[in-house]
Amino acid sequence: MAEESTTSAPPALSVDVAALTELLDGRYADVRRTVRDLLPSYASVLEDAETMPKEEFRERVREVVLEIASTGAVGMGFPKEYGGGGDIGASIAAFETLAYGDLSVLVKVGVQFGLFGGAILQLGTKRHHDAYLADLIAGRLLGCFAMTETGHGSNVQALGTVATYDPDAGEFVITTTTPSAGKDYIGNAAKHARVAVVFAQLEVAGEGHGVHALVVPLRDESGVTLPGVRIEDDGQKMGLNGVDNGRIWFDGVRVPRESLLNRFADVTEGGEYVSDIESSGRRFFTMLGTLVQGRVSVGAAGVSASKVALTIAVRYALQRRQFDTGADDGAEQLLLDYGLHQRRLLPRLARTYALHFAQEVLASRLHDVFSGITPDDESRQLLESRAAGTKALSTWLATDVVQECREACGGAGYLAVNRFAALKADTDVFTTFEGDNHVLLQLVGKGLLTNFSSDFSDLDQLGMVRFVAGVAVETVLERTRAHRLLQSIRDALPGGGDSWDTDSGLRDPQYHLAMYRFREEHRIGGVARRLKRGIDSGMNPGEVFSRVQDHVIAAARAHVERIVLEAFVEKVAAMEDGDLKLTLNAVCDLHALAGIEADAAWFIEHDRLSTQRSKAITREVGDLCRRIRPVARELVDGFAVPEALLRAPALISGESA
């Protein structure tokens, strides 16, 4: 700390909260405001989550979801002709804002409108849209999305449920073939769903065609389970107990041929399987790709949960005093004036901003792809990769931020009357659902190694190993040549890299980006080299993959970190000059440098950071925390979490401790 900075002291920061909120709200400010205005009416659900028995709370959440549906706030992504809003970007903005409130409500909305409704919309054709969309948007028909099985969570291509076509009856026969093929953790299944979109191995005339989706009725109008269907309650969960998750088994359940969601493949009246996509793997991933909105939404919810937690923890740290300050009046010091407390909260606040802007870019890409603005294959592939990667980082952010904020609020954070208990329990599973984060990053890694070519979308892990170790290795290595990358960092440094050991340029976003890009490219190249060496040494592909797996994950993570930082840097660069830009510049610097600091060993090992400069970065992170400290309150107020939703009476009530 006592090393003097070589640069002159930067100006003090100030923030106009309303302008900050406007910036964060972006294109869909109206939608976000509408949902923020709506949410306080349902603030009591936060208390109900704590006090109501499970069954009662499930009914309460169902009611709230239906009420919210009646406002139109959750059907924005559906076509107007069925009562939707016809704007996908708006639907993401609404969902993201809804995540300030109770998360059982949010997840039940996600199950009904995102997963169930999304599958009908994206995998079905007009006959399904006409039959279901208007009812499901209005909440008259509740459904579920039955993909995951007890034995198959991540490897959904290997599902064990089978749909066999019976040409004589013109029907599919749905069967759960083994105990581990039972559908499991299916939201809405235990109580409320009347129909399910069921994912099953399609068999036509003795031939398997891979996993397809069919609409299968589960219950009659009065809620009684239909013959051949067996449903069991998943029971109490760590959190999200307003959502009725359950297991479903099918014993020869028959549905008409038209139940097949047939946008990408069909069975003709004559009993013939037809599809424009030849490879069954590629067909399946094309289907899955249309459901990408779910991942975008969960990531958005993770960022919103982080905002709620940080709002509470920062405000608490600005009320709570601890220990003697040494001042004459003997007053204790505010928690947030402690260097350690700043270190715990402010880089996490900066990272939450980064992921907010990354989610904004992602939602905009989603909108463009699904609104026909950029419907090409490449845009789709990039969207899917970006969605998978951002989901992983945003949900890990939530787990990390909620935990740290709880600890930073001490014992009071442990009381259920404060929101941390629910936030922690409810967000815990975000890292798992809509795809386990590690599996998602593997998917991103595969895309990076195969250059996102859709020709390889159906490669499994081992196919990927063989492909990259074979023909692709040269291409990947050429793309990631170290000298080219190195030059880009040199160019970003003042004096073309001569000032390697000084503090200068530490706050230059071009330097940050060059570092993040170097790491990404070098990591990808490293994986390609390792795969090739492994195969060349005669190891079997499974063993090669097992050994390289953590490098694949690290490469994918480096890739996503880079696009997240880019989103933040570009956002700030596009702002008008002024106080707000100055502040967000500092927040962006803090995010970027804290990221380099956290991975400093790697940068040093790869000669991209001198030990002197590494220490300078650590000092700079501390300096930035101190610089941002005076506007910490404004930075969380900018999130505009409605006061009624903070629910932290033991933490941020009127009384200063």
Added chain:
Amino acid sequence: MAEESTTSAPPALSVDVAALTELLDGRYADVRRTVRDLLPSYASVLEDAETMPKEEFRERVREVVLEIASTGAVGMGFPKEYGGGGDIGASIAAFETLAYGDLSVLVKVGVQFGLFGGAILQLGTKRHHDAYLADLIAGRLLGCFAMTETGHGSNVQALGTVATYDPDAGEFVITTTTPSAGKDYIGNAAKHARVAVVFAQLEVAGEGHGVHALVVPLRDESGVTLPGVRIEDDGQKMGLNGVDNGRIWFDGVRVPRESLLNRFADVTEGGEYVSDIESSGRRFFTMLGTLVQGRVSVGAAGVSASKVALTIAVRYALQRRQFDTGADDGAEQLLLDYGLHQRRLLPRLARTYALHFAQEVLASRLHDVFSGITPDDESRQLLESRAAGTKALSTWLATDVVQECREACGGAGYLAVNRFAALKADTDVFTTFEGDNHVLLQLVGKGLLTNFSSDFSDLDQLGMVRFVAGVAVETVLERTRAHRLLQSIRDALPGGGDSWDTDSGLRDPQYHLAMYRFREEHRIGGVARRLKRGIDSGMNPGEVFSRVQDHVIAAARAHVERIVLEAFVEKVAAMEDGDLKLTLNAVCDLHALAGIEADAAWFIEHDRLSTQRSKAITREVGDLCRRIRPVARELVDGFAVPEALLRAPALISGESA
């Protein structure tokens, strides 16, 4: 991965589970077995925690605690003449083992026998022992430990409750002076406690003497709150809902003079305050020091919770298959055969072993100090520091391990029927109670900087800053001279340090220890230098402390990491040669190297690690994971968590997925 190791392939590992359990059980094998045999009878409490309403569950937990008390399993630390077992070490072993079961039961045991009973025993004298011990050990008298206040969690010297001596009546008058001085989060207070040990500022004849403890009745025999006492329920919590935490306010409650727990200070019949310890700060810390068993116990519980989580996650990873292996039979690969999964679970398993042995040493030191074997001041000071530091690391371990294990078990880990939900919710507050972990590490840091001299035990943060920056700085720097430390690392390397850049010596525990010691000493010296520079530059001590705080924490952490590693290394070194020693050697190496890897940037920045050797350590961690993988099941089975307590039917039922 394809870099060939320069050393020859080490022999395959094998483990005799019974022998491993015997080793882990150590000196108190009988006690541990007794508790393990007892626990399955109470396995149903795990289900009750999920299904019973709060009030009912509280009563259930109370019953179980009383039943367990009747077996004598929880009174082992009390003197035999009052019905205890007279063996402090045994009481820690029992508590640690009890932590395999429901944690509400554990914490209620801790409140009654550790906190309440411990305060009576340690702060009281014969009159209090005679009056209370027999009843409280038998569970006939339930009590609580009323220290924490709403406004004062960490800085307990600043408590706002006041006990004023009324010489005419020969009574103390207990008063809650402000809203923030209400006692809060007090276990047993909301329902079951009939008396409280209340910590309050003692005022005698208009003079304040600092915080003292008094026995204050709260409720009559029938459970009705007494006049002047107001109690409020803290309500639902994130977890531990079988413990009835509450708030207590006192409005002029009168207790006789003899209620003062007078081991360290007293008020005479004549109304005179007397104490052998002159400084009120030192007196208070002496009192607190006698309560160190609570910290030892919570740390032990953290390690036990980690063992339960790892047992479930490792067994799940040895049943669950995922994705194609590329083998001819098309079988999916076991989760634990994936490199990434090994990386997620096995270093955490190794660290759990390390903290097990660190807790064993700590419990033994506690026993020696409190059994009169090493009752000297220095042993006490070292014990308190070790207890504070180990508590922080053991409870952070639990938070980290439980979270990673939950994620590694996917969606099934989220169901309340599996233990993760309860483990996560119940252990969350371990990092906060018995002292916030960061505050505890600050305490450790203060001890390091003042050389654990009891003369400075009452220095506050700012006193510490002034003291170290002044006279102590030279002493600290002399103790931590870099050249001396450096030499010890050189000596540990083959060829006296010439082999700096090779893989050799990577598995030498002396090398690991030298690295950990260097980091510790260098970090301590760095803090001293920073404090001095800060004060010399004219900054006020509060600002200096704020800026140096994260360095203090880092130094303390480095210190505790070193003593943890030492405990592990010494344990293994003392073992007879054989398979078990070979295995634990590998586990110890994995722990040590994963620790260096996690802090590689620091070691490189301080010239203690070349980038080549840093990369070699990363490879070695991967190699060790692969080497330990075949005995992973045995390593968790050695913990001997009773099968009935695993409660993970959706994860490790008979059926292989």
